[in-house]
Every structure is written in structure tokens, then in C-alpha cells.
Amino acid sequence: MNIGQVRFDLLQQVVDGGMEMVRRGLTVGTWGNISVRDSETGLIYIKPSGMPYETITPEDIVVMNRNKEIVWGKRKPSIEYGLHISIMNIRQDINAVIHTHPIYSSAFAVTLQEIPGISEDFVQIVGDKVICAEYSLPGTPELAANVAKAIGERNAVLIPNHGTVCIGSDVEGALKICHVVEKTAQIYILAKSIGTPHVISDEDIAAMQYFARNEYGQDK
Numbered sequence: 047m048n049i050g051q052v053r054f055d056l057l058q059q060v061v062d063g064g065m066e067m068v069r070r071g072l073t074v075g076t077w078g079n080i081s082v083r084d085s086e087t088g089l090i091y092i093k094p095s096g097m098p099y100e101t102i103t104p105e106d107i108v109v110m111n112r113n114k115e116i117v118w119g120k121r122k123p124s125i126e127y128g129l130h131i132s133i134m135n136i137r138q139d140i141n142a143v144i145h146t147h148p149i150y151s152s153a154f155a156v157t158l159q160e161i162p163g164i165s166e167d168f169v170q171i172v173g174d175k176v177i178c179a180e181y182s183l184p185g186t187p188e189l190a191a192n193v194a195k196a197i198g199e200r201n202a203v204l205i206p207n208h209g210t211v212c213i214g215s216d217v218e219g220a221l222k223i224c225h226v227v228e229k230t231a232q233i234y235i236l237a238k239s240i241g242t243p244h245v246i247s248d249e250d251i252a253a254m255q256y257f258a259r260n261e262y263g264q265d266k
């Protein structure tokens with residue numbers, strides 16, 4: 047490994063992204079994990095295992111390749127490194143993966159229910175819905191394979207009895223997906239207590255996704 051290939055800015059992004067997960071209430075303690083890929087070299091920068099976010103410095107980040115081998119770093123990587131790298135390998139369009147244990151999304155994950163497309167921000171940037179992967183134990187190759195298979199072309203997936211995985215083109219994008227998934231799960235649960243949530247039709251979802259991709263925002 048040529049040390050020059052390790053980018054300090056990406057080490058720092060994993061540190062800062064982890065702190066942001068804590069600040070936004072997406073995770074507690076040492077749980078959850080985050081990774082960022084260098085789109086040039088394909089190297090993946092991942093949180094170390096079992097360290098509180100507040101104590102992690104750039105030197106604690108572990109750099110791995112697409113074959114799940116460590117190429118730089120003195121720590122053990124997050125036990126979910128296989129999940130992160132399996133998703134990166136099938137989704138070349140994204141460069142950040144965040145796994146968390148948020149409360150409302152986890153309510154769906156423990157009842158093995160999908161989060162339906164009930165809000166516009168959700169269907170525009172996450173997908174038509176968020177489904178549950180097949181159950182498997184944490185940190186196993188089976189979990190990595192099941193999660194990578196279940197996420198498909200959506201930007202989030204639920205892990206049964208465990209939590210969520212959200213992805214994005216960068217850390218900020220993945221954090222935004224985490225936020226919108228958790229908010230939608232919370233809205234659905236609240237809405238169910240006062241009535242029947244209206245699920246957006248497939249046709250309207252397709253129209254909104256087209257708009258979000260092609261027309262929303264400036265300079266398009």
C-alpha cells in the first residue's frame with residue numbers, strides 16, 4: 047500500500063460523519079457505522095470497531111479495498127465492514143454508507159414491515175418504499191449479502207430486529223437519507239394513530255422521482 051493513496055480528507059469525513067450521526071440522534075454509544083469510498087482509487091474508509099464516536103480521530107479510521115482486505119490503519123474495522131463493502135460493490139453510483147439503529151425505523155424492522163411511500167421527500171430521494179432484508183446475525187457474510195440484495199436501486203433498507211442502512215453519493219447525502227427515512231417512519235406511526243395513512247400511487251411516485259432527478263433545484 048502506497049501511503050500516498052490514503053486521503054486525509056476522507057479519514058476526516060468518516061470522523062465528522064460519525065459525530066454528525068450522534069448529533070442528529072441517529073445512533074448512541076459505539077453503535078452504528080459509517081464508510082466513505084474514494085471514487086478515484088475505490089478504497090473504502092470505515093469506522094473502527096467498538097470505539098465511541100467522540101473519541102475517534104483520523105488515525106483510527108481503517109482503509110479497505112473492494113475485496114474486504116485492510117490496506118491501511120492500526121484498528122479493527124467495524125464488524126459490519128462486509129455490509130458496507132458489499133453495497134459499495136453493487137452500487138457504483140454511491141460513495142457513502144451509514145448504518146444506524148434509529149427508534150421509529152427500527153419499529154418497522156422489528157415487526158418486519160416495509161416503510162411505505164407516504165411522503166414526497168421520501169419517495170423522491172429514498173425510493174418507492176423501504177423493505178426489510180432477510181434476517182441474519184450481525185457482522186456475518188450472510189447479513190452483508192442479504193442487505194446488498196435487498197437494497198436494490200433504493201437508497202435505504204431495513205435490517206430485521208436491528209436497524210437501517212442508508213446510502214448516498216457522499217456523507218451529507220447519506221445523512222439526509224437517514225433523516226428522511228426516520229422522519230417518514232415516525233410520521234407513519236403517528237398517522238396510523240389518528241387515521242389511515244395515504245400511500246402515494248406508483249404513477250405519482252414515478253413522476254416525482256423524474257422531477258427530483260431532472261428538474262428540481264437550480265442550474266438544470
Ligand SMILES: [Zn+2]
Nearest residue numbers: 078145208209
Ligand atoms: Zn447495527
